[in-house]
Amino acid sequence: MTRVAFYNSTAWRRLSRAFLMSKYYICERCGKPAEIAHHKTHLNPANINNPGIALNPAKLEALCLDCHNTEHFNAGGAISKGLAFTVEGDIRKEGIQ
Ligand SMILES: [Zn+2]
Ligand SMILES: [Zn+2]
16 A cells, blocks of 8 residues: 555544544644644555554654654754645645545
């Protein structure tokens, strides 16, 4: 499965929505509104089909856009939020159906 296919899957959408709700949509790092269920173990072709990693709430972290960008790029704003979303493929709150 590709990352795009995974993030568009019903299983992921259900899980990420339930996970963010369980965190009250609050960023676990700074307390701002969380929009992203971030995989603490970054997904790659070797683990994306492993539900113990890809679909495990214990492996997720509720993050706001700023903290998510910091997590992935640590670049101090050089990369736009939209690009961060595209590169990572994480589902933002408004993108969940
Ligand atoms: Zn944050
Ligand atoms: Zn992420």
